[in-house]
Amino acid sequence: MSFQSAKEINLEISELEDIFEGSFDEIMVVNKNGIVKKVNSVCEINYHLPIEEIIGKHVEELEQNGVFSPSASLQVIEKKVPIELLQKTRYGRYLHVRARPLFNNKGNLTKVVCYSRDLTELINLRKKLEEIEEQLETYHNELNEPVEFHGVISKSSEMQKVLKIVKKIAKVDTTVLILGETGVGKSKIVQHIHKLSGRGNQVLNEINCAALPEQLIESELFGYEGGSFTGAFKSGKEGLIAASRKGTLFLDEIGELPLHLQGKLLQVLQEKKVRPVGGKSYIEVDVRIIAATNRDLEEMVEQGKFRKDLYYRLNIIPIYIPPLKERRDDILPLAYHFLDRFNNEYQSEVRFSPKVLEAFLNYSWNGNIRELENLIERLVIISDDVITIKDLPYNLREYQNKRNNKMLNEIIEDLEKAVITESYKQYNSTYKVAKELGISQSSVQRKIKKYLG
Incomplete structure (x- = not known):
């Protein structure tokens, strides 16, 4: 039986520390009593707090102070089972948290390990899309009666x-x-x-x-x-x-x-x-x-x-x-006109999903009204009760996907601009901003030049 030397053990510990610190996700280790024992530096970005103000604190205290809510580790300590939830920080960040209990060989809880990933941009995008869907759901009823001659x-x-x-x-x-x-x-x-x-x-x-x-x-x-x-x-x-x-x-x-x-x-x-x-x-x-x-x-x-x-x-x-792309206010009135006509012709009662209406508004319609009319006739024939994105032809789906990707990039860029601007106003130092945000100083300098001139 061979034994590792102290040097080898220290080397392995150092490697584990590097892996722990290099994780893209935040990792937090809480003991069985709810005291934070260890975190990696990602938590500083998520909670805008230095590590020393988190380690040694009870997760219930952190929750009560609004650092994050709800606490996944408290629920794991109480229920002794893995928990997965969406957590919100005091600065409006949304974290997807997975917390797992660890037990000793006697089956007693020893600690809780939490893995948190920042989903703020995706959550904001989802909210924006939901708002668009709600607007589109009521669009048909709120439309001013189009002129028909x-x-x-x-x-x-x-x-x-x-x-x-x-x-x-x-x-x-x-x-x-x-x-x-x-x-x-x-x-x-x-x-x-x-x-x-x-x-x-x-x-x-x-x-x-x-x-x-x-x-x-x-x-x-x-x-x-x-x-x-x-x-x-x-x-x-x-x-x-x-x-x-x-x-x-x-x-x-x-x-x-x-x-x-x-x-x-x-x-x-x-x-x-x-x-x-x-x-x-x-x-x-x-x-x-x-x-x-x-x-x-x-x-x-x-x-x-x-x-x-x-x-x-x-x-x-x-x-x-x-062309139709230059008079977008006509797209949905025309779409509903053709929908009513073909529903009546084919004795159907299909309707548009909000995302389909959004896709119609965003599409270029190079074939103009004739393309829209032909498409809706086909959709009424092939679709079930609701016409969804998957029913649309490939070119229209791809056009919408590209637009959504562009919208996501714009949202992320707006968010990045707000964070960089606020941090630089607060610290007035690219070094401190870099440390606060967990990115390189050269990246901060480029972003300040981009957003603040």
Whole structure:
């Protein structure tokens, strides 16, 4: 049997002391009577007290003095079982404490060891998220009733400005050019203009200039005489321009209209008459034309891809529809509008969770209203009673996670700034601040430069 030398024992004790002191968590050892026998330096950071003011004190005294509350070791001494609880310090820190009893070979309690980890930042973040959830839970009921005209859902000031312009120009027959990204609701605005106009009881026809091959667009728009080309009806066909007489014709994606047809369209706008393909005479037409595009027509004019004279003829009254990301006040009213619609359509009663609403508000919506509408239809179909974060597509969940991480970093940085500022005001010494906070002096100097200039 070999015995360790005193030197070896002291070396092991020294190593254990290093491990004890190097712990990320606070470690506190309390004897069976509740007296603090040993702590590592992390406790100085947690309680803002030097070690010598903690060792030798009864944990009940520390609790009564508000150093921390509640005391986990007191509960372990009383119950003789491990305890896990959330503890709050007098400086508002939150500690996750795990306390374990230690017994001798006779089963008698000898001491209690407590491990405490600072969760203040996480607790604050959780509280902030809970506040957001509470706000979002009541958001639907607290929403001012959004304005709805002929399918246009709007609460944002940006769209209110658009609708104000629409109301003014609807009563006149001037040509209108509607601009905006794909999916912002340009066709809804056209319907709104038509309904408010003196032509509201007449026909509203629509053609997407990008959806038809070039050879068909001309016959669809201008019509044709019988026998004009192979496959044509013998009796001919009336074009959409003539078919829209007394009403409105909506030319969507006008930027895709072939150049040789742009001249014919310009003639319709200027002379109010149309000549069918293969026809020899003109037909008088009384039609209001509204065009829309997601392209930069001015740039196309410079590139020779769009007629300048047609551009200026269409651009008498341009109306720009902002993308959804620029009118966030419309996101939730639209979301609830689509939810109600699809719940009714699919005989469902699903609802949004608060975190989903938060994700909606934070998302970029590059596909605009169309993306939101399509997403909610899918969610109503696939979700259970409550639409949760896990039901959202990957890209939307990732966008929300990145935003939450950014928010956590901002909260931690604000907290760090407050601690550094307060400590430096109190001690006016980077050395003392470093000792107080348990970090290096060089770190303190960098942080003071960052936060205090």
